[in-house]
Amino acid sequence: MAQPQxxxxxxxxxxxxxxxxxxxxxxxxxxxxxxxxxxxxxxFADEWRGQYRPNMDKVMRxxxxxxxxxxxxxxxxxxxxxxxxxxxxxxxxKTELNTIWHRLLPWGDTVMGLTYLGMRYTIAPLSNxxxxxxxxxxxxxxLPWDLILSAELAxxxxxxxxVYQTAVNLxxxxxxxxxxxxxxxxxxxxxxxxGLKTAFIxxxxxxxxxxxxxxxPDPSFDVVANDIVDLARQLDCC
Amino acid sequence: MAQPQxxxxxxxxxxxxxxxxxxxxxxxxxxxxxxxxxxxxxxFADEWRGQYRPNMDKVMRxxxxxxxxxxxxxxxxxxxxxxxxxxxxxxxxKTELNTIWHRLLPWGDTVMGLTYLGMRYTIAPLSNxxxxxxxxxxxxxxLPWDLILSAELAxxxxxxxxVYQTAVNLxxxxxxxxxxxxxxxxxxxxxxxxGLKTAFIxxxxxxxxxxxxxxxPDPSFDVVANDIVDLARQLDCC
Numbered sequence: 001m002a003q004p005q006x007x008x009x010x011x012x013x014x015x016x017x018x019x020x021x022x023x024x025x026x027x028x029x030x031x032x033x034x035x036x037x038x039x040x041x042x043x044f045a046d047e048w049r050g051q052y053r054p055n056m057d058k059v060m061r062x063x064x065x066x067x068x069x070x071x072x073x074x075x076x077x078x079x080x081x082x083x084x085x086x087x088x089x090x091x092x093x094k095t096e097l098n099t100i101w102h103r104l105l106p107w108g109d110t111v112m113g114l115t116y117l118g119m120r121y122t123i124a125p126l127s128n129x130x131x132x133x134x135x136x137x138x139x140x141x142x143l144p145w146d147l148i149l150s151a152e153l154a155x156x157x158x159x160x161x162x163v164y165q166t167a168v169n170l171x172x173x174x175x176x177x178x179x180x181x182x183x184x185x186x187x188x189x190x191x192x193x194x195g196l197k198t199a200f201i202x203x204x205x206x207x208x209x210x211x212x213x214x215x216x217p218d219p220s221f222d223v224v225a226n227d228i229v230d231l232a233r234q235l236d237c238c
Numbered sequence: 239m240a241q242p243q244x245x246x247x248x249x250x251x252x253x254x255x256x257x258x259x260x261x262x263x264x265x266x267x268x269x270x271x272x273x274x275x276x277x278x279x280x281x282f283a284d285e286w287r288g289q290y291r292p293n294m295d296k297v298m299r300x301x302x303x304x305x306x307x308x309x310x311x312x313x314x315x316x317x318x319x320x321x322x323x324x325x326x327x328x329x330x331x332k333t334e335l336n337t338i339w340h341r342l343l344p345w346g347d348t349v350m351g352l353t354y355l356g357m358r359y360t361i362a363p364l365s366n367x368x369x370x371x372x373x374x375x376x377x378x379x380x381l382p383w384d385l386i387l388s389a390e391l392a393x394x395x396x397x398x399x400x401v402y403q404t405a406v407n408l409x410x411x412x413x414x415x416x417x418x419x420x421x422x423x424x425x426x427x428x429x430x431x432x433g434l435k436t437a438f439i440x441x442x443x444x445x446x447x448x449x450x451x452x453x454x455p456d457p458s459f460d461v462v463a464n465d466i467v468d469l470a471r472q473l474d475c476c
Contacts, residue, residue: 070410122373132410135360135385147373148385152408170390172308172370 002236003179003222006197008171009117010126010149012158012182013134014049015206017114017125017228018104018141021045027100039084042208047083051076056128056157068130068152074098101129102136106143107203113228114144116238124149126167126180128157159190168194181231185218192220199223199231240474241417241460244435246409247355248364248387250396250420251372252287253444255352255363255466256342256379259283265338277322280446285321289314294366294395306368306390312336339367340374344381345441351466352382354476362387364405364418366395397428406432419469423456430458437461437469 014020021042028041055072058064067075077098081089089097117123123146125134130152138145147170151157154166168175175195182188183203192198200221204212217224225231232238252258259280266279293310296302305313315336319327327335355361361384363372368390376383385408389395392404406413413433420426421441430436438459442450455462463469470476 122377124373130410131385131408135362135409139360139384145385146377147369147383153391170369171373172368 003197005177006121006179006235007173007177008122008124009179009181009199010124010167010171010196011114012180012184012187013125013127013129013137014052014101014104015203016181016183016201017110017143018106018137019205020049020101020104021206021208023104024048024100026105027103031097035088037084037086039086044080044084046207048073048076048080051079052128060157060160066155068133069101069128070098070130070133073101099133099136102133103140104137106141107227109227109229111142111144113230113232116229116232117235118144118146120235120237122146122171124167124171126158126163127151128163158187159193161190161194164191164194164196168196179222181228188221189218197222199225201228201231202226241435243415244359244417244473245411245415246360246362247417247419247437248362248405248409249352250418250422250425251363251365251367251375252290252339252342253441254419254421254439255348255381256344256375257443258287258339258342259444259446261342262286262338264343265341269335273326275322275324277324282318282322284445286311286314286318289317290366298395298398304393306371307339307366308336308368308371311339337371337374340371341378342375344379345465347465347467349380349382351468351470354467354470355473356382356384358473358475360384360409362405362409364396364401365389366401396425397431399428399432402429402432402434406434417460419466426459427456435460437463439466439469440464 011017024045025041028039028044032039059067114123126149127134128151131148131150134148134150149167151163154162156162168178171178179197179199180188180191181199181201183201183206188198188200198221200217202215204215223234225234249255262283263279266277266282270277297305352361364387365372366389369386369388372386372388387405389401392400394400406416409416417435417437418426418429419437419439421439426436426438436459438455440453442453461472463472
């Protein structure tokens, strides 16, 4: 079902387009080998990601000053490292580990799906990740964005309405001309409140095969798709 | 001469990468044919562009509220149309004419040069043009940007230092890791004040063959290049 009034699609990234958990596990295995560590990187990834929402919430409640996601990831990393017995990293090594979020690998359908969608629509991320993170990620993973949009440009975190409204304004469009694409229902419901169209992507493996989330979509979403190529098919792009 | 500490190149667009004058003359010829007008579009282009700097200056002095470039172009267009005897355009036609700035054609070296430079550097526009204008332009002209940076993100116009500083911050870099590329010396001198590296591109034809500007470069610029492919060569990208 084509969406004739939609001009731009904006995408959540972590979990929706890129597989942070698998990437951290794989890069972590290389750190273990290099350093002789025995870190459980699946657990490490889950704990690191687990601090993401609470830390953004602290920023939004004013308990922390504005910090971008690189800074929040680093703050969480500083707490996690000693907990996992890692006390021997240089500043350069900590930066290298923290910027793993700039090198996340896309799900297998992501690049093909975005390429199809980009033929008909303006496409951009709208992530809580900061601009530098998202543009480095795009260069690394070859995500064919037309522009980078980020919560950083609104100095607020999704699902705060200012994030979606800022994106719509910068695109020079009306809310109903923009569709938010995400694997997270809270994100879509936030976008909906501002008047955006919504597409829910099913990502059962975001948290690993042993923690499949409830994927029952809210009936209000405009599109529900199995992956990004399926979204492109439903929007008549391939 | 490679610039080892430089990580990102940011580019002025109007005049530096795209040829607004020729594009307006060509699209204008099609309007003349369709509407039976006899407008001198070279003169029209020069006058339209001529209001660009004064109108941005009014915004920066607070004589106008914040208006993005689409809005400033439209304001100038509304003054110009009756002056050229054009009184019969619908709202949709005015919008079509005003968004000619979203469809500007690149100089012949631009796409190839940016493609080479993008292999080694993060590349982005840093134009006074607004985000929607720049991303539409990129999609139309196939400019291979990693991200879109714009004066709009700083709510100020170049050469105001906040524009360059905002770009550096969003890139997550230090000023000396960023090179401003422009055909306009005032822009480069503004970037230099914030600590950016500078590359001056010679664009003798920006104002047409009958108005070649003085191209003598300020001796402080880090690079002077004949065009964007020449810049890529000088930075060891091809």
